Amino acid sequence: xxxxxxxxxxxxxxxxxxxxxxxxxxxAGGTTLLDLMKLxxxxxxxxxxxxxxxxxxxxxxxxxxxxxxxxxRNSDLAHHALVQEEYSVLSQALLQGASAxxxxxxxxxxxxxxxxxxxxxxxTAMACNKxxxxxxxxxxxxxxxxxxxxxxxxxxxxxxxxxxxVGLTALDAVVTIQGSKGARDxxxxxxxxxxxxxxxxxxxxxxxxxxxxxxxxxxxxGSKQLYLKLRDRASYEFxxxxxxIVAEISGGKFSYVRVALGGVGTKPWRxxxxxxxxxxxxxxxxxxxxAAAMAVRDARPQTENGFKVxxxxxxxxxxxxxxxxxx
Amino acid sequence: xxxxxxxxxxxxxxxxxxxxxxxxxxxxxxxxxxxxxxxVARAAQTMEPVARQxxxxxxxxxxxxxxxxxNGKSYxxxxxxxxxxxxxxxxxxxxxxxxxxxxxxxxxxCTVHVNGRRINSCLTLAVMxxxxxxxxxEGLGGPESLHPMQAAFVEHDGYQCGYCTxxxxxxxxxxxxxxxxxxxxxxxxxxxxxxxxxxxxxxxxAAIQQVRQRA
Numbered sequence: 001x002x003x004x005x006x007x008x009x010x011x012x013x014x015x016x017x018x019x020x021x022x023x024x025x026x027x028a029g030g031t032t033l034l035d036l037m038k039l040x041x042x043x044x045x046x047x048x049x050x051x052x053x054x055x056x057x058x059x060x061x062x063x064x065x066x067x068x069x070x071x072x073r074n075s076d077l078a079h080h081a082l083v084q085e086e087y088s089v090l091s092q093a094l095l096q097g098a099s100a101x102x103x104x105x106x107x108x109x110x111x112x113x114x115x116x117x118x119x120x121x122x123x124t125a126m127a128c129n130k131x132x133x134x135x136x137x138x139x140x141x142x143x144x145x146x147x148x149x150x151x152x153x154x155x156x157x158x159x160x161x162x163x164x165x166v167g168l169t170a171l172d173a174v175v176t177i178q179g180s181k182g183a184r185d186x187x188x189x190x191x192x193x194x195x196x197x198x199x200x201x202x203x204x205x206x207x208x209x210x211x212x213x214x215x216x217x218x219x220x221x222g223s224k225q226l227y228l229k230l231r232d233r234a235s236y237e238f239x240x241x242x243x244x245i246v247a248e249i250s251g252g253k254f255s256y257v258r259v260a261l262g263g264v265g266t267k268p269w270r271x272x273x274x275x276x277x278x279x280x281x282x283x284x285x286x287x288x289x290x291a292a293a294m295a296v297r298d299a300r301p302q303t304e305n306g307f308k309v310x311x312x313x314x315x316x317x318x319x320x321x322x323x324x325x326x327x
Numbered sequence: 328x329x330x331x332x333x334x335x336x337x338x339x340x341x342x343x344x345x346x347x348x349x350x351x352x353x354x355x356x357x358x359x360x361x362x363x364x365x366x367v368a369r370a371a372q373t374m375e376p377v378a379r380q381x382x383x384x385x386x387x388x389x390x391x392x393x394x395x396x397x398n399g400k401s402y403x404x405x406x407x408x409x410x411x412x413x414x415x416x417x418x419x420x421x422x423x424x425x426x427x428x429x430x431x432x433x434x435x436x437c438t439v440h441v442n443g444r445r446i447n448s449c450l451t452l453a454v455m456x457x458x459x460x461x462x463x464x465e466g467l468g469g470p471e472s473l474h475p476m477q478a479a480f481v482e483h484d485g486y487q488c489g490y491c492t493x494x495x496x497x498x499x500x501x502x503x504x505x506x507x508x509x510x511x512x513x514x515x516x517x518x519x520x521x522x523x524x525x526x527x528x529x530x531x532x533a534a535i536q537q538v539r540q541r542a
Binding site: 030099 | 389391407408409411430431432435438444445446447450451452454455457498501502505506515516517518519520521
């Protein structure tokens with residue numbers, strides 16, 4: 001690990017000032033950053049510890065929305081009573097991610113910025129456009145079994161590894177980012193960037209900006225919510241394919257539906273195609289399968305991950321079946 | 328130095344009347360004796376293993392001062408900012424019960440409690456823990472007064488080589504206070520962050536379930 005300076009910030013303003021100078025990074029849970037610093041993938045000159053600046057509350061706003069501080073730990077978010085009752089897809093997604101120890105460390109803001117698990121990104125001996133822009137992509141034609149089939153480009157096929165982000169996508173979350181010119185709200189669908197020709201740019205967060213909180217819309221009481229994660233091991237493994245469903249059924253038909261996918265996209269993947277195939281249609285198997293097929297219509301599998309196309313179809317159809325079986 | 332003192336300083340695990348170290352010494356393999364002798368000597372010098380006297384033997388460049396509260400004791404130390412909590416505990420404070428496995432948050436051998444919650448000590452920096460209350464396996468219970476979870480691991484043979492054991496036990500004790508269903512499958516899910524390469528999993532689950540049922 002390269003040497004770095006360390007400062008502990010006491011409030012958000014001080015943190016922003018400290019990180020604004022030079023090649024500095026915020027550190028919260030540290031579960032991604034220190035992992036990558038040990039591999040020399042991340043080499044900040046300065047770490048600004050933001051664990052003591054507040055932003056660790058979950059609060060219900062007067063209009064019914066739920067405001068989640070950026071430093072709320074994944075375990076606290078997953079086990080919060082309101083999240084379990086009204087945003088259960090998020091709780092399910094969080095509890096199927098990582099381990100109990102890591103969930104006690106990882107934060108809401110940090111999980112939003114979680115880096116890919118692509119082995120070529122994590123290995124400084126290999127070419128990677130995300131780590132060193134312009135160096136090439138070793139994953140295309142390489143060991144790409146776990147990598148993306150949606151949203152890829154000729155420069156990058158790395159998967160967004162987060163489960164939480166898939167749940168937040170299905171819930172239409174809004175991310176608030178504090179910069180030197182004030183705060184701005186970004187819809188989760190606009191927060192992540194497709195790799196295109198600039199895979200090193202992953203989100204709209206600019207250097208020096210701080211995620212302060214995530215806001216969930218007022219709960220859709222009575223909605224069906226489900227997170228289904230398919231992986232190589234039963235636990236403590238990243239998704240090969242996952243699906244988050246939020247649905248409202250009226251008279252046996254979908255009156256509202258969100259379908260978000262994990263493990264298959266270069267960013268947490270909202271499937272507008274699947275949603276369009278479900279809305280106003282009856283909640284039944286043939287419709288589920290048609291929607292699942294639409295979700296992977298534009299999939300571009302690589303040399304070793306073609307199985308993900310069929311796996312994702314089955315994942316979506318099964319998730320819809322489970323979510324709506326008591327409708 | 329008595330066996331009892333040795334256990335206190337190095338947190339050696341003991342089964343029956345044999346400590347890991349005394350067992351290795353009795354085996355008498357020359358290599359083992361040579362490599363462990365300096366450790367025993369150092370342990371004898373630092374009964375209260377406060378901050379290895381960093382300034383005395385080796386200067387830490389750009390050292391950052393931090394006071395770690397471990398097992399109820401205060402340890403004012405100076406460390407390179409890069410020092411993980413794991414390395415601070417093992418190398419600086421000489422509490423070697425916490426183990427280093429993968430060093431990347433994938434195996435759970437380094438599990439300790441910070442403010443009552445289990446974390447991977449390899450993925451956090453020592454300097455981030457000023458003011459926190461840290462508990463390691465040494466603080467859980469000693470050979471003379473085993474924590475019920477330690478006793479259950481002994482009773483159920485919840486280990487083979489023992490390397491993952493302190494992490495397993497720290498995780499298991501934290502699990503007692505976490506939301507967890509009654510089934511073995513629920514325990515397995517919440518223990519999935521602790522890898523046992525010897526495959527003692529069924530015995531580990533049995534030990535944990537026994538403690539939960541008696542609680």
